[in-house]
Amino acid sequence: MGRVTARVSSPLPVPGGAAVTVVGVDAAARPAYPGLADVLADAGLVVGAARHLAAAPVPPGCPTVTLGPLEPAVRRLAAAVAASTPAVVLASGDPGFFGIVRRLRAAGLPVRVRPAVSSVAAAFARAGLPWDAAAVVSAHGRDLRPALNACRALPAVAVLTAPGAGAAEIGAGLAGWTRRLVVAEHLGTPDERITWTTPAEAAATTWADPHVVLSLARADADPGRGRRADNQPAAPPAEGWALPESAYAHRASMITKVEVRALVVARLRPRLGRLVWDVGAGSGSVGIECALLGAAVIAVEREPDAPIRANAARHGVDVRVVAGAAPAALDGLPDPDAVFVGGGGTAVLAAAAARRPSRVVATLAALDRVAPAVHLLRDAGYAVEGSQLAAARLADLPGGSLRLAATNPVVVLTGEAPSTWGNP
Structure with a gap:
């Protein structure tokens, strides 16, 4: 079988061979970068923080730019590239890791990177x-x-x-x-x-x-224990979400049904960097699935024997449980990005909306509560949409036949705030 060779074109061609060489400086190493003197020997421009310029063997007479605001330095580097002048940027650690490389590439500058150990x-x-x-x-x-x-x-x-x-x-x-x-x-x-x-x-x-x-999070300070098998700590869960009720311990079927939970979680938009409140959490299934998708979660539940902690441990997520009745239990909690209200009535809904999350999602079984909830959210400045979910599940009959078994209808309301209140 013949050899297959892949050719990859650079999105930023180097005119005349000129490029900005970005060198990561490891202050713990001696010398800070072993090949730094060779890199700087032919430099026509050196850019870096004052401490890096002071410590580096910059050739006598070589122009330098001390980093402060980035824009002037980027303009000088662009001019150097256009003139085919060798330019060097000194940066801490690995400059491609939350560093200056992204900014230089955004400016269209060709770069070569010589990294050191990241911070x-x-x-x-x-x-x-x-x-x-x-x-x-x-x-x-x-x-x-x-x-x-x-x-x-x-x-x-x-x-x-x-x-x-x-x-x-x-x-x-x-x-x-x-x-x-x-x-x-x-x-x-x-x-x-x-x-x-x-x-x-x-x-x-x-x-x-x-x-x-x-x-x-671990008392033994070993971040590797209990890690995901796919080595993706913030990726969507491999086993998915909208899990069956059997995946959670719950009392007397007091759990948000899977069909409803799928829509609720979608409306909450959980992801890494967001904080979700699960108010009236019960089994904690909504909050746990938000945590599985990377969000931080606070579950508020008045029943002290609710199985939230056991369910969270079963699914390997960290959910903070606040014991108490809402709305009083919400006082002092950090502001949420999204709130799910699974119980507690309009008083809880009003308290949640008062904290100005970008989204408020509520489930209501009683139709007489729907209109007050809609008006409350609209008065608080939210755009409101809602739908009734009435699922029917397959069930076996004697002789191999099947029937549809209806679940209780539930109204799902979603209040979305103006974008200035929070992230979408």
Whole structure:
């Protein structure tokens, strides 16, 4: 059998062979990058943070740009590429990992990358932990809430932080969740410090920037235990969702039926980075399936013997359970992105809408409650749509015949807020 050769064309051809060489600097290595002197020897422009430029063997007389705002540096690099001038960018760790490579490619610049160890890999290494089962998120230059919700949802998360979105803020946001945190400050420098702490202690501490936060759910701090067989910690569950009622322990059939649950979960739009409330959770099936799809979940249930925790453990997800009757039990909870109201009437629905989630989904069996619920959501500014689900399931009859067995009709209401209230 002959050899098959695949030819791959670069989407960014290099004019005249000119490209921007992006070099990752590992401050812990000596020298910081073994081939850095050779890379810089022919450079006609060097771009980097002040600390990198000060430590690098930049040739005398070579023009440099100290990184602050990125736009001026990108313009200088584009001019260098157009003039076929060799340009070098110095960056921390792996510049293709939440780094400057994405921004340079977005500007249409051809790049060659020589990476070093990323800050996330270094943080796990300093903590002596494997990280093949961890998710990595960034709060640098973006809203902290999605990163915080990832820490609430998943057993092992690394967070790239920024001033005002660091270990103290993450620790404060994890109140109510059982987590251990590792804070890695000034990685690879003489001031490096690795601290194991609790969320409460992290919230009360002032941390030096830059730092990386590792959020770990397990008491033994091993993020690899219990990991998914497909090595995809934030991917949709391999076994699917809208699972049969038999997949959950429940009391006297008090569970959202699979046909209804499929629509409810679709309307809630759970995903990594979002926080979902499951109010009147019962068995917890709706919240658990949202957690299976990557969302952080708070289940509110007034019955102390409800099997939510056992069901969550059975499906390998972390659901925070708040015992108490809504709406009072909702006070003090972090703001949700979506809310499912499975019970409690209009008072609970009003309390949920008052927190301004992007979506509110409610199930109602009694028709006399539908109109008040619709008007309540509309008055709160939501666009409301609804449908009645009346499923009939196949059932066996003697002699091999089949019949249809009706389930109780349920009205599903969805209130969608203007996009300015939250993510879609």
